[in-house]
Amino acid sequence: MAPLSLMSVSTVLVKTLGLFSTATAVRCSCIAPTLKHFSTTVGGRPKRPLTAYMQYVKAQQPLVVKQNPDIKVVDIVRKIAQQWRTLTPEQKRPFEEASLAAKEQYKLDMQKYEAQLTPAQTAAIAEERRQKMAKRKAIRKKRELNTLGKPKRPRTAFNIFMAEHFEEARGTTMQGKLKSLLDDWKGLHTSQQKVYVQLAEDDKIRYKNEMKAWEEHLTELGREDLIRRKEKTPKKLAVTKGGKKSQVKVLKAKAPAKKTAPKKTTARATEKKTESKPKK
Structure with missing residues (x-):
């Protein structure tokens, strides 16, 4: 299996190399949201660094196209992926080193980019990232539920x-x-x-x-x-004379107070009580 999916490789080829005609770009319109991630402007967010495999794709793509002018995009990706699998660790090392260098440069560029952002821009970027992560998490969960055979919802x-x-x-x-x-x-x-x-x-x-x-x-x-959580039942609403609804609170009946036994009076206490009474 290739290190990257066909769609991911096609995305980078379309954006980085710019080799395909308008018709090919139209056929790849399904990956437009992914291409948006790589787009940059002057002073914009730096491009993400290419992996070692994509460094190899960038170097080999012109050669494959030159040798096979009529080759399709999918076949280009497949051919390069096959070549990459046959490389030895020594042959892959230059591309891995180039990828590491690109990552280090990317870290420096990101530090400069984040330093020029205002607090409002930083908050907006963080919120956008949070929404993307939540969306990806929801998609992954839905796929997992479908894989586990979750029943289809009832129809109206x-x-x-x-x-x-x-x-x-x-x-x-x-x-x-x-x-x-x-x-x-x-x-x-x-x-x-x-x-x-x-x-x-x-x-x-x-x-x-x-x-x-x-x-x-x-x-x-x-x-x-993955099991559904049972929702708490809402409090019942009672309609008053004025037509307004008010929440009815359920009060628990209080247990009757325990009867305490009368205190035993000792002889000494009785004697004191008699002494305290005024004499007639």
């Missing part, structure tokens, strides 16, 4: 209706078809909609049963971290 009544009548829907665009299906759904009689409502209720039961079995399976695998 309209979703079931739309799936059955999508091909025959009016309109040439996706938006037009959806609008026509929504109009058809609103035009259905209540008795006709009840059929799809019942199907949706059955799908909810299916989802509930499958989720229960799936979570039991996760427990057996030791992945309790």
Whole structure:
């Protein structure tokens, strides 16, 4: 397997080498968000350093294209990856040293770049980085759940209706078809909609049963971290005479106070009490 994926290599080739025609760039439009990460302006964020493998790609790409003028982008990447796997550690060492030098220079450039940022810019960059990390984490978690066979969510009544009548829907665009299906759904009689409502209720039961079995399976695998947390039930709302809703607090009944036994009076205490009384 190549050290980097085909998409990652294609991204660097498009940006760093600029060798492909407009048509090729259009075919690679799916990786445009990744290319944005490498773009820099005057005084902007420094470019990330190339790895040893990408240093090798940068050096070998012109030779491969020169020897094979009609070769495709994917074939270029595949051919260079095969060559890299056959290199000895001694042959890879110059590219690894170049990569280390680029990393050291990148650290110095980043220090200069961060020193010129204002506190507001630093906070904005940190927030953007946090959002990206959260998005990546959510994508990874979703992929993991799908790999573990998480059941599909239940469909609504309209979703079931739309799936059955999508091909025959009016309109040439996706938006037009959806609008026509929504109009058809609103035009259905209540008795006709009840059929799809019942199907949706059955799908909810299916989802509930499958989720229960799936979570039991996760427990057996030791992945309790992926099990849904039960939400706390909200406090009940009571409607007052004025029509306003107020929260009803549930008060626990207090246990009755324990009866304390009367204090025993000793003979000495009785004698003192008698002495304290005034004589008539």
